[in-house]
Each structure stands twice: as C-alpha cells, then as structure tokens.
Amino acid sequence: MLELVDLTKRFKQQYAVKNLNMFIEKGEIIGLLGPNGAGKSTAISMMSSLVEPTAGDVRFNNNSILKKPAQLRKVTGIVPQEIALYNDLTAEENLQFFGRIYRLKGAELKRRMDEVLDLIGLKDRRKDIVKKYSGGMKRRLNIGVALLHDPELIIMDEPTVGIDPQSRNYILETVKRLNAERNITVLYTSHYMEEVEFLCDRIYIMDKGNLIASGTKDDIKRILSAEKTISIKADRLNEAFIKEIKEHPLVNNIQVEEKEITIMVAKEVNIFSTLIKMAEDASLELSSVAIKTPTLEDVFLHLTGRALRD
C-alpha cells in the first residue's frame, strides 16, 4: 500500500532520516520505534506529503506521491505528535470544522461526528471547550479528527505521549479495534516498546536517522538469540559494584536503573557466581538475579548500547 524507497531528509548538514526503506501492506499494524530525535516525525511528514524529501521516494499503491499527493491524502488520516486542535472550540465544533474542510456536510457529517465521538469516548463531553479537556481527552480528540473522513490508512505519531495509563489503554484498544473491525491500516510511532509489542505485526526500529532493525516481533527478538539478558536487583546499588560490572570483559551491554541493573552476556557464558562474588566484594546485598525473556527494549539496548528512553 505504502512504500518508502531510500527516503532521506537532510537539514543543513544533519541527516534527520537516512535511506529509509519501509513498506506497509493493507490491514497491517506497523510499529515505528525510536528514541528522541530518531527521525520518526520527519519520516512521517515525508510519507504524508507534508515535507519534501531530500532524496528517495514515497510510493502509494505504486505511484509516487511526490508530485501527486492527492490520492494518498484522500484516504490517509494523520495524528500529529503535537495536539493540533482549536482550543477555543468545543470537541463538536472541532470535528465540524475538520469535517467541513473534508467536504462533509449535513446528515453525513453528523453521522461521522457521532461515530467518531463514540469511538473516542467523548460523546458526553462533546459540548465542552477543548481548553478545558484533560491531556488524555485532547489526545483522544486529536485522534478522532484524523478518523473523521473514514481513512483507509492512519499514521499516528506518538499518540499516547504524556497521558495517564487509562487513556493510554483506551487509545491502544481503540487502535486495535479500528484495525480488527474496519481493516484500517495503521502506522504507529512510539518510544514505548510495550505499546508496539502489544499492537504491531511488524516493527521498524530507527535510531539517529537510520533504520537499525526491522521485521516481525519474533524476527527482532531473534536478534538476541546469541545473547541473554540478566536482571540484577538490589535495594541500594552502589558505585563500586556498578563499576565492577561495567569493567567486566564478558558483559556486553549494561543499563542501570535505580534498583535494577540489566546486562547482556553471550548465551553460553555463566556469570552468576561471578556476579555474586562481585556483590560480596562491594558489600552489596542483592535481592535477585534472574534471566529475563528478551523484550524489544533489550533489542534496542543490544543494537545501540543505549536504553530507548533515558
């Protein structure tokens, strides 16, 4: 349905997106994952015809959209990263406005508005001014606007950023439902591995403008097959211990949190006894040491040596 070919965007000397290749088939939910500044939003702007690429092509149903974006625009709904709504208008008025500019009117417009309000769960708040909405409600309406013209493809740029878990779950469920019930194709962007794991069939991972991994969830986790992830927990970590682990030659990657250290080691290495000895030397009381099943988060750590979110 949508295909990106060596898509590149350069701002001055810096590449925001470099040679990105990607495809989306009808009915899929695709995840696009990456930390801050990975180039996700830039990629989305290019594939939705808002920004002209420096190089490469975006093809929609095998036609380049660079010169003729109309076909794509008609059937695509974009959920921008920033909330793009009229704050002084009510939810209903916002929908009415965006419906009108999509040439919807009369009974048809009303039917679509009701449907969308129902879907995003804002039916009884429809007459409230957006300014007075909670962050989660604004996010929901931000999505709702993109659904108004009944798109076949929706592209969502971090639609759950900065909201409470409840609204977040609601949004995730809604996306799943849209895909399941109406066969809407979805491109979902996020920092959150767990969201992408929950939603997506296939995943693309970007970092610093480059595509660093892609495939199904299992494909990607298989990247880790040569390694295992070990989680070390303690109530109070101390510097001496962290330093020791960091300097240990068998440890490939390390991620330190407040009460937990995650490390990666080659599959065949047995490091348990060494760890316990190091803890003793640093007079640290461990609360647990365990092998974890790898997550996408771990894949990112493996690929870049950095955590997805710092």
Added chain:
Amino acid sequence: MIGILFAKARQFIRNPWTFLIFTGMSIGFALIMGITGGSNAIRVPVTIVDEHLRDTTIMSELKASTSFDLQEMKKEEMLKHLKNGKAEVGVILKEENYQVIVGVDSVRVRMVENMVRQAYIHYYQQQNIVDAANMVSNKQKDLLLYDMEESMNDPVFTVDSKGFTSSDAVVYNPTFQVLFGFSLFFVIYTIAYNVLPILTEKNEGLWDRIILSPVKKWEMYVANMLYSFFEGYLQVLVIFLLFRYGFGVNFNGRFYDTLLLIIPYVFAVIALALLITALVKNVQQFNAILPIIAVSMAMIGGAYWPIEIVESNALIALSKINPLTYGMEILNGAVVYNYSIQHLLYPISILILMGVVMIGIGIHLMERRHI
C-alpha cells in the same frame, strides 16, 4: 474556505476581548484627547478689572472668537499661569485700555493683541457714533445702533479673511485628528492579532492538518486575510458609527466616503501584519515587535499629532513608507479638506501597492521557512 471563516467567527464570539479592548481604547482615547484638546482654541487667561466691561461689545466680541478661548481669572493667577508656561500670553482688560502680558513671545501674542485691539476699537467707534448722536433720545439711540449693525452685516462689499488658526481655515482640527489617529493606530493591533494565528496555527500543526485536506493553501491565506479584514474593518466601522450617531460628529458630510476610504488602509495593515508574522520566529518576538512598529508608525505617520510637526528629514522619509501616513492623508483629505475621491487616488494606490508587495514578500518568506 467558508469552513475556516466559520470557525474564526466562532472563536471570535467566544473570545472577543482583543477586539473589544482595542475598539474601546480607540474610542476612549479619542474621547479623552478630544475633550482635553477639545477645541483648537488657544487659551488666554483674562483679568477683568472693570466690571462694567462685561456688558460691552468688547467682551462679546472676544468671546465670539473661535481662535481664542478666554479664561477669566485673578491677576495673580494669570501671572502664575504665565510663569509656569501654562499660557503664553494674558490680557488685563480695563475701562479705557488693555494690557497684554507676554510670557513667551510668539505669533500668538500678536494675534491676541490684534484681536483685543480690534474689540476695543469697535467698541469705541460705536461709542463715538452714539456720543455724537447724543442729542437724540435713548430710543433713537437704540435704533441707531441697530441700523448700524444691520448695515455692517450687509455690507456693500466684503473682504473675506481667514485667521491663521481659526477653524474655518482648516489647518488642524483636533476632533478628526484624534479620532482618525487613534482609530488607525489601534486597528493595527486588532488586525495583527488576527493575522498572528497563521503563525501559531502553523506551529501547532493545524495548518498541516488543513493542508492534507482538500482545502488549498491559498484558500487558507485568503480566508485568514479576509477574516482579519472583517474584524479590522468592523472595528473602525463601530468607532466611526459611534462618533457619527452617538456623539454627533458630522464628518463634514463625507461619512459614507470615509467608510469606503478606510478599506485600502485596512488592506495595507493586513499585509504589514502578514509580513511581520513572516519575519518573527515566535509569538514572543511578535508581541515585542508589534508595539514598536505600531507606535513608531503612529508617531511618524501623524496619528498622535499632525504630521506637519515631524521635522527630521529621516523621519519624513520613513513616513513615506508608512501606511498610516497615507491612511491619515486619505481621511483628512476627505473629511477636513473635502477632497473628492479622485483627488485621493494617489495615496489610495500607494496603499494598495504596498499591500500587494508586503503580502507577496510575507507569503513567500513564510512558505520558504515553514515549507
């Protein structure tokens, strides 16, 4: 496009404060300044030494002057006024003669003196005639005076002279000056704050959303400008209507013409606002720059005071690229000087040209920067 206008109108109804504040300010300032500087008469403190002067033609003649506004006060007070520079010249009126006290020597001193002398001369001419006819009865005396007045009102030939500052010489009429000046000044703000959303909505991603819809980009610019025009025009309209029908300021019979003649100015200001919006990086910069531009435009364009006061050549040159200069020129030309619209075509076309150029540059810059 209708949809965009509709949404704008809705936002306006929900949030009319900018509009109301600036409309209110224009009216308020025009009223306050119009009252304090209410007439263009120069104030002259007067001390009347001889009470019986009050009933003579000297007083009535002096009071009838439109160029000077007599303010009666005690001698000490008058001297204080002169010392503080509150007045340039004072007059002490006595039975047989008068005394002009000069604080600051200026053209006005001679004008005041002239006027007072004329009043005394007229009075004594009358007195002499009456005295000469004294042998007749009182009744005849009245008749004689009446005849004399009649013949003076209907002279064989007239010499029409105009005083330098008297109102029929139309050099400077503060009512219109203040009304037009503040209307044109404050409307800059209303318009600018209606053009600003082009920037904020772009930054918020609203424009991107609209661009993806079947609405064309030029429609968005046009809709925004149309709406700004509507609000700016509405503001001037409200103010002028209020002064015309509320306060009875008659626009020298050119009221409907002025409503037509402000259109080029409003258009040029929209273009200017668009250019400013294209040049600034964010709303803070916009808020900082707008008053600087608006106030300097008002100062060198003749909104606060008559443009003739501006003397520096550099400022005069600047005033030539200032839309407000031409806005004032058009309104003053129509209402004060009673020029026909054909006579005003020059400033009108300059405003339209300025508008077209600024819109062109503004949109070009904006498109290049924000894609």
